[in-house]
Amino acid sequence: MPVYKDEQRKTYFFVVRVKQNDGSTKQIKRRGFKTKKEAKEAEAKALINMETSSNITFKQAAESYFEWYKARRKKSSIQVIKNILYNHLVPEFGLAKMYLITPKNIMEYQNKIINKYSPDFLMKIHTTLSAVFNFSIKFYGVKNNPARIAGNFEVEPNKRLNYWDFEEFKQFISVVDDEIYKAFFTTLYFSGARKGELLALQWSDVNFEENSIHISKTEYNREVTKPKSKTSIRYILMPGHVMKLLKQLKNEAEKKAPLKPDYRVFGSFYSSLSTSTIDRRYEKYIKASGVKRIVLHEFRHSHASYLINKNCNPLIISQRLGHKDVAETLNTYSHLYPSQQSEIVAIMDNDKLD
Structure with a gap:
């Protein structure tokens, strides 16, 4: 030219x-x-x-975005985004040119799936779609983000959390007849740690003198990786009865072979318990105890509920859970606090103006 x-x-x-x-x-x-x-x-x-x-088509942009994403994120997050991209977004927008996708197209897609999935998953689909457009604006010269213009699904996220109170946990743990699983489920309930964090736990992370465990890594698909975030790295003080279970577990392991510091606490030598085996045992104990079923991640919610009902400081709860700040804790568990409103009113009623 x-x-x-x-x-x-x-x-x-x-x-x-x-x-x-x-x-x-x-x-x-x-x-x-x-x-x-x-x-x-x-x-x-x-x-x-x-x-x-x-x-550039949406499929090409999505593939490029995914290559960028998986080089920078944890495997657990990668699987979620991969599912959203290739099972939801690419089948819908794949061959369309990026610049021809309009806010109206986004809105029509939202209308099509709004009753198919949970509010949280719908919002995740939208943020992923928007991320593909933002990525394409930055690296491929696409001019605008129609997902941002259309806006996210205007649905209420599901904030209802399932959890066990202490009596329900006692009912469950009373039927657990295997030492390693009793220690695992009890530590899960009284620490608020994530399942992967406990599966990655090594004996060097357990301090019997200070009654604490050190969370510094996590496990996903039998591979140890960095924890979810920097604030996930933490020391959690544990009650004596939990440390006693861990001590018994250590003593039993030492009878079989000398323990090395990097052996797994919940497993054998350098290998952790498999998640499929944990799930089978868990289902067995659920049926035997007759307690309502919660998923393993909800042991974490149960721990938070347990502490809230003990009137513990939200900041301490936040630190135990490894949240980035106390606002995250309050936002996640705010629905558990209204039960204490009557106690607050009773305190105020004692202060008369006359």
Whole structure:
């Protein structure tokens, strides 16, 4: 393409025409370049940007975004995004050109799936869709984000949490007849740790003198990785009866072979208990105890509920759970606090104005 000189201004400019997918032609004109070389370089860059923005499909953008994402995130998060991209978004938008996807298209897709999934999952689908567009704006010259314009699903997230109170946990643990599982489930309930954090626990992380466990890693699909976040790295003080179970577990393990510091607490040598085996045992104990079923992650919610009912400081609860700040704790468990409103009113009733 030729570059032209503006004789009046003594500068250079270029004019290019780019064919669009709908058959029309778009003209790009840029002025004010001091040299012919600068004008040619700007012209080339404009052509690349227009070509990229015009031709990239959603599938291509999603694949590129996923490659970027999986190089920077944990495996557990990668699986979630992979599922959303390839099982939900790519089948819907895959062959569409990015620049042709409109807010109306996004809204129509939302209407199609709004009653199929939980509010939390719907919101995750939307944030992933928006992330693909933001990524494409940054790296592929796409001009706008129709997902941002359309807005997220206007649905209430599910804030109802399932958990056991202390009596329910006692009912459950009373039927657990295997020492390692009794120690595992009890530590899970009284620590608020995530399942993967306990499966990654090594004997060097257990301090019997200070009655604490050190959470510094997690496990996913039998692979030990960094924890969820920096605040997930923490020391958790444990009650004496839990440490007693861990001590008994250690003593039994030492009868079989000398223990090394990097052996797993809940497992054998360098291997942890398999999640499938834990799930089978868990189902067995649920049926035997007759207690309502909660998922293992809800042991974490049970721990928070247990502490809230003991009137523990939210900041301490936040630190035990490894939340980034106390606001996250209060936001997650705010529904557990209204039960104490009557106690607060009773305190205020004691302070008479007359």
